[in-house]
Every structure is written in structure tokens, then in C-alpha cells.
Amino acid sequence: MSKNITYKCPTCGGDLAWNASTGSFKCKYCEDEFTNAQLEALGENNIEEEKAEKHRELEGDKSQYRSTDGTENSDLVAYTCSHCGAEIITNRTTAATICVYCQNPVVMSEQVIGDFSPKYVIPFKVDKSKVMDAFKSFAKKPLTPKDFDPNNVVEKMQGVYVPFWLYSADASGMLSGEGTTQRRYRNGNNEYSETSYYSFLRRGSVTVDQVPVDASKKIENDAMDSIEPYDYREITEFSPSYLAGFLAERYDLNADECYERAELRIKNTLEEELKRTTDYESVTVKSFDADVKVKSKDYALLPAWLLYTKYQDKNYLFAMNGQTGKFIGNLPIDKIKLTVFTALGAVGGFLAGIAGYFMFM
Amino acid sequence: MTTGKRIVLQTGIFLMFFSLLSIGAFADNGGSPVSAVLFGLVGALIVGLITATVLISMSRTKTKSTQANHYVSSEVTLSDKSDKFLRKDTHMISNK
Numbered sequence: 077m078s079k080n081i082t083y084k085c086p087t088c089g090g091d092l093a094w095n096a097s098t099g100s101f102k103c104k105y106c107e108d109e110f111t112n113a114q115l116e117a118l119g120e121n122n123i124e125e126e127k128a129e130k131h132r133e134l135e136g137d138k139s140q141y142r143s144t145d146g147t148e149n150s151d152l153v154a155y156t157c158s159h160c161g162a163e164i165i166t167n168r169t170t171a172a173t174i175c176v177y178c179q180n181p182v183v184m185s186e187q188v189i190g191d192f193s194p195k196y197v198i199p200f201k202v203d204k205s206k207v208m209d210a211f212k213s214f215a216k217k218p219l220t221p222k223d224f225d226p227n228n229v230v231e232k233m234q235g236v237y238v239p240f241w242l243y244s245a246d247a248s249g250m251l252s253g254e255g256t257t258q259r260r261y262r263n264g265n266n267e268y269s270e271t272s273y274y275s276f277l278r279r280g281s282v283t284v285d286q287v288p289v290d291a292s293k294k295i296e297n298d299a300m301d302s303i304e305p306y307d308y309r310e311i312t313e314f315s316p317s318y319l320a321g322f323l324a325e326r327y328d329l330n331a332d333e334c335y336e337r338a339e340l341r342i343k344n345t346l347e348e349e350l351k352r353t354t355d356y357e358s359v360t361v362k363s364f365d366a367d368v369k370v371k372s373k374d375y376a377l378l379p380a381w382l383l384y385t386k387y388q389d390k391n392y393l394f395a396m397n398g399q400t401g402k403f404i405g406n407l408p409i410d411k412i413k414l415t416v417f418t419a420l421g422a423v424g425g426f427l428a429g430i431a432g433y434f435m436f437m
Numbered sequence: 438m439t440t441g442k443r444i445v446l447q448t449g450i451f452l453m454f455f456s457l458l459s460i461g462a463f464a465d466n467g468g469s470p471v472s473a474v475l476f477g478l479v480g481a482l483i484v485g486l487i488t489a490t491v492l493i494s495m496s497r498t499k500t501k502s503t504q505a506n507h508y509v510s511s512e513v514t515l516s517d518k519s520d521k522f523l524r525k526d527t528h529m530i531s532n533k
Binding site: 305409425 | 489495498500506509524528
């Protein structure tokens with residue numbers, strides 16, 4: 077019989093979910109905890125491809141359906157919860173979710189096997205209870221409107237395993253340009269500034285390991301870029317059990333489609349590294365050529381907390397690195413506060429300018 | 438009009454108003470009003486813009502990554518390196 081995956085407690089048969097604060101799987105009922113190795117020893121992590129449940133296409137006018145698990149997408153499909161039998165309507169690329177009816181963690185097995193099987197995962201380390209506290213302290217900025225209350229603006233908070241491609245590559249290239257050095261010296265009563273100009277050329281190479289590029293069309297690239305870096309010392313071989321209790325997306329952009337973004341970053345880094353080998357005080361690049369040879373591109377799921385918020389009818393997305401706790405997002409700006417602070421700065425600058433005039437002129 | 442443009446416009450109007458007041462005050466005291474106010478205006482513009490930029494950047498932390506510096510696993514290896522002197526410019530900057 078085909079089925080989605082749920083993880084059962086070896087002690088009582090209750091549902092298991094990943095506990096970010098202890099780094100183990102915890103039973104919702106008897107609170108016993110298990111390591112991934114223990115689950116593997118019990119054969120819990122084996123997925124038989126032929127038994128993986130396939131999604132069902134929704135019938136009729138698809139616009140009449142809404143996702144039951146809060147995922148945002150118009151391309152919806154249906155699964156059956158293997159715990160309570162309810163219909164889970166979710167987007168086509170969801171790899172794990174929580175059944176809205178029985179709150180049971182469900183992993184869509186067809187989304188983590190074959191071509192969609194991730195090589196690596198970094199398990200969640202930041203617990204849900206800490207996300208709101210982090211958001212509250214993040215929102216305390218000088219320009220945040222007074223009525224932007226974190227307790228009221230959050231519409232949805234989701235722990236999501238985001239699909240990433242990790243590119244490892246050797247990059248080599250040639251950089252040429254003009255550099256300057258400056259020195260000041262005194263001759264009698266006169267002080268001089270001397271600028272020396274040089275043309276330079278550097279050929280060299282660097283190796284980069286696991287440059288991440290998010291592989292989901294739905295998740296903002298800038299947000300995922302901003303929560304980097306992840307600490308790869310904690311990356312581990314993928315096991316579907318890590319997804320239990322969280323949402324997970326499978327990639328809908330393949331490694332070739334994401335490569336352009338990785339290549340740009342790798343080339344820019346090579347340029348910076350070559351520039352750093354010069355000792356000039358200023359560098360003007362005349363030409364730069366680079367060649368990137370990809371050694372490996374691995375599919376990984378990395379953890380992020382996403383907060384969907386609404387303030388004055390405008391949507392704001394905030395994201396937190398689910399491993400390191402780094403929080404990012406664009407907060408709304410109180411224009412009156414901005415005007416007042418800018419004006420105060422301008423008055424200070426004006427008075428300093430006048431004082432400077434009378435002191436030095 | 439975007440928030441940034443509006444703030445720059447508001448700052449400009451504020452500075453004009455403030456500088457007119459200041460020119461009047463210096464003129465009454467027999468100082469050298471125009472130069473002093475020009476210095477003040479430059480200071481106001483610089484500090485005002487820096488203040489606005491710093492405050493806005495504190496609220497906006499979403500940025501596109503254009504670098505992969507965190508993922509460099511080895512020092513850059515140079516296979517060719519050359520530096521050639523071109524010219525020298527000298528300026529006198531003070532004669533005290």
C-alpha cells in the first residue's frame with residue numbers, strides 16, 4: 077500500500093517530530109527522545125520508491141481550492157494524510173507539511189526520492205519559541221513605526237526546509253588595471269602629496285566550496301541570500317526524518333537554472349581575491365576575465381523560519397536562519413521619524429559647518 | 438514619489454529655510470555670512486544624508502548576495518604577477 081511517511085515513537089507509537097533545541101526526535105505524547113541513528117537502526121528512514129504515494133491532481137476549477145497547510149501557491153495538488161485520512165491540499169513542490177486536521181507531521185515521500193532526493197540537510201537548531209523573541213528585538217529600530225507591534229502583525233510563521241544547490245568550483249582568471257600609492261612629505265615650509273601610478277596584472281585561481289543558491293521560485297532570493305552564511309560543520313547526510321514537524325519544499329529550479337547566480341558570486345569573489353594581492357591604496361580595474369569549473373553541485377535542504385506579516389495593508393516577509401538565528405527583513409519606516417532624525421542631523425551638520433568655518437578660516 | 442526622494446526634497450526645503458534665517462542673522466552681526474552659511478549648508482547636507490542613510494540601512498537588511506567570500510576554501514594562488522611604474526603626480530598641499 078502506498079503511503080506518506082510519518083514517524084512513530086518506538087515506545088508508544090505516537091508521532092515524532094524534530095526537536096530543534098535538543099537536536100533529537102521527540103514524541104509528542106510520551107516525550108521520549110531518539111537520535112537519527114536510533115531511528116535508522118529501527119528502519120524508520122527507509123523509503124521504498126515503489127510505495128511512495130503520488131499526489132492527486134485537483135479536479136475542476138483549481139481556483140476554488142485553498143491550501144490546507146498554509147503554503148502559498150496557486151499550483152495545488154492533494155495528498156491523503158496517512159494518520160487521519162484527511163485530504164491535504166498543498167502546493168506541488170511541498171515535500172513535508174503538517175496535517176491541519178490532526179497536526180501530524182507528514183513527509184511527501186515522492187518529493188524526496190529519485191531526482192528530488194537531497195544529498196545534505198542542516199537540521200533546525202533554533203526552536204520556534206525563540207523566533208518571536210528574536211523578531212521583537214529585531215523590530216526595535218529607530219525608524220520602526222510605534223504601532224508596528226510584532227505580536228499583532230505576524231500572520232503566519234513557518235519553519236521551512238528551503239531547497240538549495242551547493243556549488244563547489246575552481247575559478248581562475250586574469251585581472252589587469254591601474255593602482256595608485258600616495259605619500260606626503262615636507263620640503264622646507266611646503267607640504268606635498270605625491271601619487272604614484274602603476275599598471276598591474278594578476279593571474280590566479282581560488283577554490284570555493286558549497287556556495288549556496290536557493291532553488292525555489294516561491295521564496296525570495298534576496299531573503300535567502302541575506303540569512304547566509306550557514307555553518308557547514310553541522311551539515312549531515314539527508315534523512316527524511318529531519319523534515320518531520322516542518323514544512324519542506326523541493327526544488328523547482330534545477331542546478332543549471334540556478335548556476336548563473338552562483339557563477340556571478342564566484343567570479344566576483346575571484347576578482348576581489350586578485351585585487352587583494354595588490355598593495356595599492358586604490359585600484360581601477362581595466363579588464364577581468366574568469367573561468368569557473370564546477371566540481372560538484374549538490375542538492376541540500378537548509379532550515380529557515382519565515383514570518384509573513386501585514387502592516388497597513390502591505391505584506392512584509394522576514395526570515396531567520398534556522399541554524400544560526402540570523403534575522404533579516406525590511407521593516408516599515410516611519411516617515412515622520414525619518415524626517416525628524418534627518419533634520420536633527422542636518423541642523424547638527426549645519427552648526428558644525430559654521431563652527432568649522434570660524435575655527436579654520 | 439519614493440520615501441527616499443521625499444526625504445531628500447524635505448531636507449532641501451528645510452535647509453533653504455534654515456540658511457535664509459542664518460544669512461539674516463550673520464548679516465546683522467556683521468560677519469561674513471555667505472561663506473559661513475555655505476560651509477554650514479555643506480555640513481548639513483552631508484550629515485543629514487549620512488543620518489538618513491544609516492537609519493534606513495538599520496531597517497533594511499535584505500540584500501542580494503554578489504560575493505561568495507564565506508566559501509573560499511583556499512588562499513588565492515597566483516600564476517602570474519606584474520607591476521609596472523607609469524608616472525608620478527606631485528601637488529603642494531600647504532605652505533605653512
